[in-house]
Amino acid sequence: MTTPLLEVKGLRASAGDKEILRGIDLTVHLGEVHAVMGPNGSGKSTLAQVIAGHPAYQVTAGEILYQGQDLLDMEPEERAQAGVFLAFQYPVEIPGVSNAYFLRAAYNEIQKARGLEEVDSIDFLDLLEEKLKVVEWGPEIMSRAVNSGFSGGEKKRNEILQMAVLQPRLAVLDETDSGLDIDALRIVAGGVNALRRPENATVLVTHYQRLLNYIVPDHVHVLSAGRIVRSGGKELALELEERGYEWLEDEALTS
Amino acid sequence: MSSPVETLVNREYKYGFVTDIESDVAPRGLNEDIIRLISAKKGEPKWLLDWRLKAFRGWSKMSEPHSWPNIKYNPVDYQRLRYYAAPKTKRPLGSLDEVDPKLLETYQKLGIPLSEQKLMAGVAVDAIFDSVSVGTTYKAKLAEAGIIFCSFGEAVREHPDLVRQYLGSVVPASDNFFAALNAAVFSDGSFVFVPRGVRCPMELSTYFRINAAETGQFERTLIIAEEGASVSYLEGCTAPRRDENQLHAAVVELVALEGATIKYSTVQNWYAGDEEGRGGIYNFVTKRGKCAGANSKISWTQVETGSAITWKYPSVILQGDNSVGEFYSVAVVNGRQQADTGTKMIHMGKNTRSTIVSKGISAGRGQNSYRGLVKVLPKAAGARNYTQCDSMLIGNRCGAHTFPYIEVQNPTAAVEHEASTSKIGEDQIFYLKQRGLNTENAISMIVNGFCKEVFKELPMEFAVEAQKLLGVSLEGSVG
Numbered sequence: 193m194t195t196p197l198l199e200v201k202g203l204r205a206s207a208g209d210k211e212i213l214r215g216i217d218l219t220v221h222l223g224e225v226h227a228v229m230g231p232n233g234s235g236k237s238t239l240a241q242v243i244a245g246h247p248a249y250q251v252t253a254g255e256i257l258y259q260g261q262d263l264l265d266m267e268p269e270e271r272a273q274a275g276v277f278l279a280f281q282y283p284v285e286i287p288g289v290s291n292a293y294f295l296r297a298a299y300n301e302i303q304k305a306r307g308l309e310e311v312d313s314i315d316f317l318d319l320l321e322e323k324l325k326v327v328e329w330g331p332e333i334m335s336r337a338v339n340s341g342f343s344g345g346e347k348k349r350n351e352i353l354q355m356a357v358l359q360p361r362l363a364v365l366d367e368t369d370s371g372l373d374i375d376a377l378r379i380v381a382g383g384v385n386a387l388r389r390p391e392n393a394t395v396l397v398t399h400y401q402r403l404l405n406y407i408v409p410d411h412v413h414v415l416s417a418g419r420i421v422r423s424g425g426k427e428l429a430l431e432l433e434e435r436g437y438e439w440l441e442d443e444a445l446t447s
Numbered sequence: 448m449s450s451p452v453e454t455l456v457n458r459e460y461k462y463g464f465v466t467d468i469e470s471d472v473a474p475r476g477l478n479e480d481i482i483r484l485i486s487a488k489k490g491e492p493k494w495l496l497d498w499r500l501k502a503f504r505g506w507s508k509m510s511e512p513h514s515w516p517n518i519k520y521n522p523v524d525y526q527r528l529r530y531y532a533a534p535k536t537k538r539p540l541g542s543l544d545e546v547d548p549k550l551l552e553t554y555q556k557l558g559i560p561l562s563e564q565k566l567m568a569g570v571a572v573d574a575i576f577d578s579v580s581v582g583t584t585y586k587a588k589l590a591e592a593g594i595i596f597c598s599f600g601e602a603v604r605e606h607p608d609l610v611r612q613y614l615g616s617v618v619p620a621s622d623n624f625f626a627a628l629n630a631a632v633f634s635d636g637s638f639v640f641v642p643r644g645v646r647c648p649m650e651l652s653t654y655f656r657i658n659a660a661e662t663g664q665f666e667r668t669l670i671i672a673e674e675g676a677s678v679s680y681l682e683g684c685t686a687p688r689r690d691e692n693q694l695h696a697a698v699v700e701l702v703a704l705e706g707a708t709i710k711y712s713t714v715q716n717w718y719a720g721d722e723e724g725r726g727g728i729y730n731f732v733t734k735r736g737k738c739a740g741a742n743s744k745i746s747w748t749q750v751e752t753g754s755a756i757t758w759k760y761p762s763v764i765l766q767g768d769n770s771v772g773e774f775y776s777v778a779v780v781n782g783r784q785q786a787d788t789g790t791k792m793i794h795m796g797k798n799t800r801s802t803i804v805s806k807g808i809s810a811g812r813g814q815n816s817y818r819g820l821v822k823v824l825p826k827a828a829g830a831r832n833y834t835q836c837d838s839m840l841i842g843n844r845c846g847a848h849t850f851p852y853i854e855v856q857n858p859t860a861a862v863e864h865e866a867s868t869s870k871i872g873e874d875q876i877f878y879l880k881q882r883g884l885n886t887e888n889a890i891s892m893i894v895n896g897f898c899k900e901v902f903k904e905l906p907m908e909f910a911v912e913a914q915k916l917l918g919v920s921l922e923g924s925v926g
Contacts, residue, residue, distance in 0.1 A: 244881050247873060268880040277881075284878040288896030294882075297892065301883035337896065354882065 195260045197222050197362055197393050198243075202254035204418075205242050212238045214418035215254065220362070223390040227404055227429060228397045230415035231437040236397045237281055239415070240366040243395075244278035245271055258362065272298075273305030275361030279351040279368050285339040291350070292320070292334035295357055302358055323356040326383045345376035352383035363387070364395045369403035381406030401433040416441045472662065473531035479503065482631055485531050489600050489634075492607060502620035502630030509624045516787040517816040517848055518756050520729065523694055530632045532662040573598060573637045573653045585649065594678075595640040596651055599667055602638035609640055613671055617700040617737045617764070625696040625758075626733040629665045633698065636666035641676040641707075650906055652681040655697075663694040670700070672707035674740065679710040679906060692720075692755060697732045705740025705767065710748070712905055713761075717753035724783030727755025734761035735791075738770030738799075746773040747790065748904045755784060760818065762791035765799035765827070772801040775901040780813025780845070789819035789850075794830040794860070803834040806898050809845035816848040823860040830860040838868040839897050841890070869897075 198220040205213040212235045220226055230236050242249050243256065245268035256263040263271060286294060292313070299319075300310040311319065320334060327349045339347050348368055355363055365384065369377055384394065384407050396407060404412075404426065412428040413420045414437070421440050422428065432440075473484055482503055486496040511522055573584075573596065589596050595606060602610050620630035637653040655666060672678055695717065701709050711734075720727025730753075736745035747761040763772030774790035792801035807815040815838065823830045838847035853862055871893055879889035895902070902910050 244877075246877055267885075268877060269883050269885050272881050272883040280878065280881075284872075284875050286875060286879070286893060286896055288899035289892055294879075294892070297884060297888070298879075298882035301888075305883070358882070 194221070196220060196257075197259060198263075198395075199257040200239075200243075200254070201257070203239075203242070203251065203256060204253040205238060205249045205251045207238070207249050211252070212249070212418055213242065216415075216418070216420060218413065218420065220393050220395060222361075222393055224411065225388065225394045225396065225407065225409045227409040227412045227426075228395060228415055229399070229401075229412060229429065229432060231441070232399065234415040235418040236399075236415050237366050240278060240281075240364045240395070240397050243271075243362075243364055244268060244276060269301070270305075272358075273302055277355055277358055277360030277363045279348075279355060279363065279365040281367040281370065283339045283342075283347040283351055285337070285342075287337050287340045289338050290335055291338050292316070294338045295320070295334075295354060298354070299357055320357070323353060326356040326386050327353045328379050328382075329353065344371040345373065348372060348376065348380055349383070352380050352387075356383065356387055359387075359392075361392050362395070363392065364397065366397045367399065368396070369398055369400060377403070377406065401429045404429045414440050471531075471533045472529050475529050476526045477503075477528070477530060477632065481530055485632060485634060488531065488533075489603070491603055494611065495603060498615070498620065499631050502627050503632075505621045506624065506627035506631055509627060511624055512758075516758055517814065517818075517850070518758060518785045518787050520692075520756055520785075523692075523729065525628075528694060529662040530665070531634055533634075573651075589647070589649075589651075592645055592648060593642045594645060594647055595638065597638055599633070599636040599638050599669070602669075606638075606640070609671070610638070610669070613669055613700065613702055615700075617702060617735050618698050618733050623733060625731040626698050629667060629696050629698045629733070632663075633665045633667040636668045636697070637670075638668070639670040639678060639680060641672045641678045643673040644675045645673075646676065647678040650679050650681055652683070654683045663696065665695075666697050668697070668699040669702075670709055670711070671702045672704065672709050672743075674704045675706040676704075677708040677710075679712070681712045681714070681906060683714050683716070692727060692729055693718075694729050695731070695754075697734075699732070699734040699761075701736030701745055703736065703738050703740065703743035703745050703770075706742045707740065708744045708746075709736060710746045711736070711761070713747075713749040713751070714905075715749065715751045715753055715757070719753050719782060719784050720755040722782050724755065727784075728753065730754035730757045730759065732757075732759040734759060735764065736762070736772070737764045738767050738772060738796075740770070741767040741796070742769045743767050744771040744773075746771075746775075746904070748773075748775040748901065749777070749788075750898075750901070750905070751776070751778040751786060751788060754786075757784075757786040757788050759788050760790055762793070762820075763801065764793045764795065765801065765830075766795045767799075768796040769798045769800075770796055771799070773904075774801075774803045774805070774819075775904045776805045777808070777898045777901045778806070778815055778817075779808045779810070780815045781811040782813065783811070784813045786814070787816040787818055789817045791820040792822070792832060794821075794823040794827040794832070796827060798829040798831075799827055800831045801833075803832070803836070804900050805834075805836045806901055807836075807838045807847055808841065808894060808897070809838065809847050810841035812844045814846045814848070816850060818850040818852075820852040820854070821862055821864075822852075823855040823857050823862065825856045827857050828859045830857060830862075832860075832862045834862075834864045835900075836864070836866045837897070838866075839894070840868065840870045 196219045200216050200218040203213055203216040228236050238249060251264055296316045303310050339350060368380055409426050412424055412426060414422045473481055479500060482499050486499060586596060618626050620627055639651055641647050670680060703709050717728035717730055738745055745763045751757050765772050772792050778786045778788050780786050790803055803819055805817050807817055809815040817836050821832045836849055840847055847868055849866055851864055855862055875893055876889045
């Protein structure tokens with residue numbers, strides 16, 4: 193059997209004194225799309241942030257293996273360089289730094305880590321041209337400062353653009369659908385679908401089933417109070433849509 | 448637990464070395480005899496000695512400013528300092544070939560090669576070492592265009608009438624405590640004269656280096672652009688790492704006649720002292736320009752990253768109608784550094800315009816104050832000012848302060864002031880790290896973005912230098 197791309201085993205994590213993840217197990221193979229669903233406060237976003245290495249969370253037990261390696265031992269930038277990408281729920285603004293400059297710097301860091309050649313700004317523009325199509329954007333977005341003054345929808349599209357440029361092996365999308373109108377949702381989902389390959393994998397963290405109409409997952413997991421309480425195929429998402437989260441939470445309490 | 452910002456390593460101040468060279472130094476202390484000694488060493492005319500002595504008598508009645516600036520320091524013991532130090536030479540320097548190799552080596556180490564072949568293309572340099580100018584490049588080439596670019600001492604000898612006409616015309620000897628001190632004891636500096644209608648074909652630059660211990664540096668720069676002339680001038684500064692504080696009290700005067708443009712850029716990187724605040728330069732500087740003629744323009748751009756204490760307010764007197772004053776500033780404090788800096792825009796003429804863009808960055812235990820005055824006098828109909836004043840905080844132990852003063856005496860004036868304070872967040876850093884940048888590059892990108900509006904005003908070579916410098920100054924303990 194091949195080594196999974198991502199193995200989360202018995203993961204417990206806290207923010208300060210508060211334990212948020214209470215023993216998560218999750219295995220993701222290349223070529224798969226996993227949806228992690230759950231009510232607010234269930235720990236979905238925390239899981240995404242811990243995979244990316246956010247310093248606000250402390251891992252107290254368990255491990256995360258990425259391509260068989262200890263991910264928790266790596267700095268956030270090392271994880272990014274190894275192909276882990278987090279599409280942020282709240283993308284951060286960097287005033288005064290153009291999107292083009294920022295993206296090229298990120299691209300070159302990852303190229304360097306992979307032992308590949310860095311590109312200059314002219315070649316990078318060529319590369320961008322094709323990537324911009326993924327999110328249906330023109331080149332003018334590249335001269336704007338990173339996320340500064342972007343609408344909510346533009347920020348999310350910008351995350352997908354970054355993903356298209358950086359070509360991660362593992363993409364974790366944290367509530368990328370939240371706050372999007374139907375057109376933006378279509379563009380964002382279209383971008384994610386266009387980037388699906390046998391040699392990468394995606395973890396979608398979402399509250400709503402709606403995104404899964406556009407991006408069809410192979411596996412669906414339901415998180416409640418820091419644990420995965422049920423896993424299943426794409427039909428589990430539809431069941432959630434009909435019945436809400438309460439029945440699973442009740443089940444979890446009585447089990 | 449230390450945050451990613453805190454874990455940044457402390458890099459050495461790379462200009463902290465001392466040049467081992469024999470110096471001719473004045474005895475400690477300040478009195479009329481010392482002033483006579485300085486004046487005699489420089490072979491000055493009597494009018495200049497008299498000017499110095501008058502300044503000294505005025506200074507003796509003044510006191511060091513402690514109450515209004517937002518800086519804390521122990522009073523300087525002026526009698527313990529030396530007021531003159533010069534590398535020993537056997538005879539006056541005829542050309543750059545005769546400069547002591549040790550001095551050439553010093554400037555080489557600082558990245559300022561003084562041999563003209565190796566120079567950055569298009570930049571003429573005057574190198575000031577302690578109290579004297581050790582060499583000026585491209586002088587002959589500039590002279591062909593009628594431009595005078597030389598040390599102040601040489602200007603006094605060769606062009607006494609010009610010096611006498613303009614010296615103290617913008618910053619009078621009695622202006623303030625440090626300006627008066629400078630007038631009494633100034634040793635050298637740069638002099639620039641661009642005649643009517645001439646656009647200076649290259650960047651002019653002065654590189655200031657303090658070397659001797661317990662010696663103050665008091666240079667004086669005078670730049671005159673006649674009708675329709677233009678010039679861009681750069682200054683850079685470094686000093687060795689020493690445990691005691693050193694005083695740098697300079698004066699810069701700019702005069703722009705009708706239709707003239709002067710652009711003055713500074714990248715200041717004096718030794719800032721150590722983590723605990725020991726040592727470092729006291730940078731008490733008076734810089735002022737006068738837009739004397741109509742349609743003239745003076746633009747100050749400064750990147751202040753060094754010094755234990757910075758106290759400076761590059762200002763513009765907008766006397767000519769339609770004249771323009773600009774001030775673009777980045778001031779960085781880290782460790783225990785303190786800065787009280789800003790500008791004064793004095794609108795006298797009609798339709799005068801000024802722009803102020805100030806970016807203050809505070810890290811470590813640094814304290815950064817912006818202090819700016821916009822004054823519109825009764826005759827300045829149609830005057831306009833736009834001020835933007837942004838502060839960025841890195842960590843929890845630093846401070847940012849803003850002291851804007853606005854005095855408007857003409858009802859047709861329009862004065863705008865915008866201010867913001869932001870904190871560089873772990874979230875911004877994490878976002879960039881998640882995209883593959885390390886902490887150092889992440890902070891540098893965020894800070895450079897913050898300063899972009901100022902950096903784009905710098906000449907190209909300096910902009911690159913300034914960006915690098917900012918990265919270095921922000922390293923160290925932050926929290």
